[in-house]
Amino acid sequence: MAKRIDVTDLNVYYGDFKAVEGVTMTVEPRSVTAFIGPSGCGKSTFLRTLNRMHEVIPGGRVEGKVMLDDQDLYAASMDPVRVRRTVGMVFQRPNPFPTMSIYDNVAAGLRLNGVRGKSTLDGIVEESLKGANLWNEVKDRLGKPGAGLSGGQQQRLCIARAIAVQPQVLLMDEPCSALDPISTLAIEDLINELKTSYTIVIVTHNMQQAARVSDRTAFFNLRATGEPGRLVEIDDTTRIFNNPSQKQTEDYISGRFG
Amino acid sequence: MSLTTTPEHHVPDDGAPTGPTTPPSRPPARQAAREMDNPHQARAVKDILARIVMWSAFALAMVPLVWILWTVASQGVHMLTEATWWTGNQRNINSDDAGGGARHAIEGTLIQAGMTALISIPIGILTAVYLVEYGRGRLAKAISFMVDILSGVPSIVAALFIYAVWVTTFGIDRSGFAVSLSLVLLMIPTIVRSTEEMLKLVPNELREASYALGVPKWVTVVRIVLRTAFSGIVTGILLGLARVMGETAPLLILGPYTKNFQRDLFDGNMATLPTMINQDRGDFALVTAAERMWGAALTLIILVLLLNILGRVVAHYGSVKK
Ligand SMILES: Nc1ncnc2c1ncn2[C@@H]1O[C@H](COP(=O)(O)OP(=O)(O)OP(=O)(O)O)[C@@H](O)[C@H]1O
Ligand SMILES: [Mg+2]
Numbered sequence: 001m002a003k004r005i006d007v008t009d010l011n012v013y014y015g016d017f018k019a020v021e022g023v024t025m026t027v028e029p030r031s032v033t034a035f036i037g038p039s040g041c042g043k044s045t046f047l048r049t050l051n052r053m054h055e056v057i058p059g060g061r062v063e064g065k066v067m068l069d070d071q072d073l074y075a076a077s078m079d080p081v082r083v084r085r086t087v088g089m090v091f092q093r094p095n096p097f098p099t100m101s102i103y104d105n106v107a108a109g110l111r112l113n114g115v116r117g118k119s120t121l122d123g124i125v126e127e128s129l130k131g132a133n134l135w136n137e138v139k140d141r142l143g144k145p146g147a148g149l150s151g152g153q154q155q156r157l158c159i160a161r162a163i164a165v166q167p168q169v170l171l172m173d174e175p176c177s178a179l180d181p182i183s184t185l186a187i188e189d190l191i192n193e194l195k196t197s198y199t200i201v202i203v204t205h206n207m208q209q210a211a212r213v214s215d216r217t218a219f220f221n222l223r224a225t226g227e228p229g230r231l232v233e234i235d236d237t238t239r240i241f242n243n244p245s246q247k248q249t250e251d252y253i254s255g256r257f258g
Numbered sequence: 259m260s261l262t263t264t265p266e267h268h269v270p271d272d273g274a275p276t277g278p279t280t281p282p283s284r285p286p287a288r289q290a291a292r293e294m295d296n297p298h299q300a301r302a303v304k305d306i307l308a309r310i311v312m313w314s315a316f317a318l319a320m321v322p323l324v325w326i327l328w329t330v331a332s333q334g335v336h337m338l339t340e341a342t343w344w345t346g347n348q349r350n351i352n353s354d355d356a357g358g359g360a361r362h363a364i365e366g367t368l369i370q371a372g373m374t375a376l377i378s379i380p381i382g383i384l385t386a387v388y389l390v391e392y393g394r395g396r397l398a399k400a401i402s403f404m405v406d407i408l409s410g411v412p413s414i415v416a417a418l419f420i421y422a423v424w425v426t427t428f429g430i431d432r433s434g435f436a437v438s439l440s441l442v443l444l445m446i447p448t449i450v451r452s453t454e455e456m457l458k459l460v461p462n463e464l465r466e467a468s469y470a471l472g473v474p475k476w477v478t479v480v481r482i483v484l485r486t487a488f489s490g491i492v493t494g495i496l497l498g499l500a501r502v503m504g505e506t507a508p509l510l511i512l513g514p515y516t517k518n519f520q521r522d523l524f525d526g527n528m529a530t531l532p533t534m535i536n537q538d539r540g541d542f543a544l545v546t547a548a549e550r551m552w553g554a555a556l557t558l559i560i561l562v563l564l565l566n567i568l569g570r571v572v573a574h575y576g577s578v579k580k
Contacts, residue, residue, distance in 0.1 A: 099508065
């Protein structure tokens with residue numbers, strides 16, 4: 001199920017502004033890859049190119065190549081809607097659909113894509129909520145509004161919603177930044193479980209979190225504000241944190257930077 | 259570095275946050291003391307003054323409202339207590355005859371408003387959806403500009419325009435439908451603007467959440483965006499409809515009064531509450547006619563009020579719950 005992502009020479013633009021330049025990297029399947037780097041270096045921007053969410057922003061465009069196994073995500077014949085069904089995404093701020101119940105939120109991706117049948121949906125909803133470690137907390141109130149949950153629960157609801165459509169890759173942009181330490185731990189545990197079946201990419205500002213959850217870490221940096229962000233290096237997490245090959249990375253990690 | 263503010267750190271009375279890194283640039287103790295005492299008193303005085311001004315403005319605004327409501331209600335209410343008022347029409351009732359019904363006019367007003375809504379709601383909502391969700395560049399700007407112009411068109415101009423097209427150019431008789439058409443011109447910009455506002459209130463995060471699930475844009479617009487904004491849109495439409503129902507100029511020009519029942523929008527004269535008021539106003543000197551006029555006015559106010567209340571109720575119960 002999980003797929004490998006190969007990015008070659010990717011430039012990302014907002015209109016005329018080049019936000020990210022020359023990224024080449026491989027994201028391994030069934031593993032967690034963390035993106036770290038100072039604010040504004042283009043982590044979110046780059047992440048959103050991996051499921052073609054970047055082009056939703058007016059003026060957003062991309063040059064270069066992104067391969068998902070043997071599929072070219074930016075091929076002319078590739079439908080962005082299909083890409084997003086394969087590559088799911090969890091956002092920084094939990095964003096459950098406010099008009100929908102907990103159940104409907106999880107079922108949303110399937111229903112909106114035309115899946116019918118109560119027993120099918122019931123099964124997937126339960127499975128996804130269990131997968132997101134939320135089932136026990138909400139099983140008695142599936143009909144209640146999703147927006148009525150706590151922030152951490154909402155974020156897990158969003159993860160359940162994302163995995164309910166059975167993507168191959170899960171992108172997470174600072175999924176814990178709005179959460180307390182306990183909810184954060186719950187989500188980190190969840191990421192650990194999910195990586196057995198998904199390819200996971202997570203953006204985080206929290207070094208400990210990157211060290212705890214990820215197998216590989218990519219460090220992004222930018223030379224100066226207004227300059228495009230670049231990938232400095234990507235390597236096994238233990239190497240990045242103990243013995244990085246670039247001076248910049250070491251400076252950033254040891255806190256001598258920014 | 260610690261982010262806690264040290265206790266001796268002076269926090270100015272206006273509550274402006276002073277960063278912990280910037281040294282307190284506050285002047286010597288004398289001025290600080292003055293700032294501590296005076297602003298309290300000064301603010302209390304300002305507060306009282308503002309309250310007085312606010313409440314007087316409110317009372318002033320209420321005077322004409324209460325006055326109108328009281329006059330109309332006290333003069334018209336006894337007409338409304340007659341059963342025939344709600345069931346009958348004015349057929350064979352002369353100006354100096356008392357009583358008669360207003361049902362023909364109530365029906366006419368509702369039927370015309372219904373037709374107006376039927377035409378303008380889809381056009382208005384689709385235009386707003388285009389402007390907010392799809393429109394980029396020239397066309398969207400042009401449409402938005404046109405809507406602005408349309409919303410500034412006085413109702414009599416809308417009525418004359420329809421008269422010119424409908425009656426003069428096409429040679430079709432005046433009718434309830436012609437009235438509805440001119441009301442459509444007045445209603446569309448209201449719907450477009452209010453729906454636009456509601457669509458803009460839908461957070462972009464919800465659209466992105468939907469796209470990220472692999473949901474096509476049009477499904478996202480229909481099932482997420484319109485759904486989330488639904489009660490706001492309905493409220494806007496009901497309030498717009500309530501306003502249009504009281505319009506009079508198009509009725510006078512395009513929909514002549516009749517004392518009979520007329521439920522066919524395409525068959526000539528059609529009574530409405532505003533034209534009934536106008537009819538009886540002509541014989542205001544007669545108590546019988548004057549009473550009918552007040553009764554019709556009160557009925558119209560009640561209809562509009564009901565629509566307004568319905569709008570508020572939808573807004574209240576349809577809004578997103580926590
Ligand atoms: N919608 C946008 N339009 C124009 N420029 C944008 C937009 N979003 C981001 N940018 C710019 O692109 C660059 C990269 O931003 P991005 O949000 O990807 O950074 P980031 O690494 O995710 O930062 P953070 O860690 O603060 O989330 C920044 O210079 C930012 O100003
Ligand atoms: Mg970011």
